[in-house]
Amino acid sequence: MSSKTRKVGIIGLGHVGAHCAYSLAIQGYVDELVLVDVNEKKVISECQDLRDAVMYMPHHVKVEIASYEDLGDCDIIVNAAGNIGLLTSLDRNAEMNFTVAQVKKYIGKVMQSGFQGIIINITNPCDVVTDVIAKMSGLPQGRVFGTGTGLDTSRLLAQLSLQTGIDHQSISAYMIGEHGKSQITAWSCVNFGGVPLATLAQQDERFRFDKEEIQEKAIGGGWITYVGKGCTEYGICSTLARFVRAVFHDEKRIMPASAMLTGEYGEQGIFVGVPCIIGKDGVEKVIELPLNAEEKAAFHTCCDDIRINMKKAENIN
Structure with missing residues (x-):
């Protein structure tokens, strides 16, 4: 055999x-x-x-x-x-x-x-x-x-875990948008073991924190790594390996990746970081998070920033 x-x-x-x-x-x-x-x-x-x-x-x-x-x-x-x-x-x-x-x-x-x-x-x-x-x-x-916002999401989960004491695996949260400065946290969708962050914040002070500060730490985490060692290595290689495993084992695992949008989130013809189902055929489905109005507006700004660079890339040879 x-x-x-x-x-x-x-x-x-x-x-x-x-x-x-x-x-x-x-x-x-x-x-x-x-x-x-x-x-x-x-x-x-x-x-x-x-x-x-x-x-x-x-x-x-x-x-x-x-x-x-x-x-x-x-x-x-x-x-x-x-x-x-x-x-x-x-x-x-x-x-x-x-x-x-x-x-x-x-x-x-x-x-x-x-x-x-x-x-x-x-x-x-x-x-x-x-x-x-x-x-x-x-x-x-x-x-x-x-890999998109896959690593950025890991950085977000690390910060949330440090803040709350809850293990990474029990937290559902995503960084979405550009793998860059304009990416955002989908705060309205963050939950801990299925319980929304907003609900837990009413019960426990560990869940009452400065969201902007946590988001900035997630966005800037890579640069903290880079400044001290001149590169990033462990985080991104672990992210990549997890994608490869999901493909080879046809896991249908939901992971944030830079995927082509074809109408999801009201966007078309653009690669951007969003949660996706990863299996033997790569990105098999884009998961559309129920963003609130503020998050939707910020997400569209991310996409606008990417499109500016897509236009520049057309003229690079």
Whole structure:
């Protein structure tokens, strides 16, 4: 009896891509990893380091170096190419001229390999780059999506857990919108074990807190990490690995991702961070939260900001 080999290609082996590779391997989510990077010395080093670790991993993982043209038989490709040195302004959009140009150079080569799997984009600005990849790849809707506000939501849950003492897994809350400065917390939908935040705030002072402060900590959490170590690694690689697991196991798990909206939330033709059902076909359904009027207005502002950058991306080569 044969079993399906789970094969993932990673484009870009910088801080993020390398940690994603290790996270996927050490958690036992993949059987084969294929590494692609324009920096030959770096990708050779990362491949060697991962191979050195295989003996102590949960199961055997095959690690190979490849080119864009070799990715055709991958089930999932992770796009993690970027230039971390451009983020000193603490603005994810600062990478756009570089990342969009790079993606436009190699997505065609990837598709010429015969690839028909799922592409998960991490590269910033996440929503814009995901849109570029979706358009250039021509893959069916849902098969290209971004990590979006997945990590931002984890940061929000961490802050709520610290504030209330309630475990992350018992809290339902989402950051939505742009993976950037204009994202928002869907406060009207936050609940703890099914009990709305507003109800608990009437009963317990732990649930009476400055929402704006919590939101700012969620939005700015990545920059706290970046300022001290010059990159983010553990949070994003864990987020990515969880998406991959949801796809390979067809979990139908609800996770926030940068997904194409086709009328949901009153928006059309735009990738933006929203809760989605993730399964074997990628984003299988967008979950539409019952936002209040104020949240809807803020969400539309997020989308307007993304569209401005989408327009700029059209002219980047």
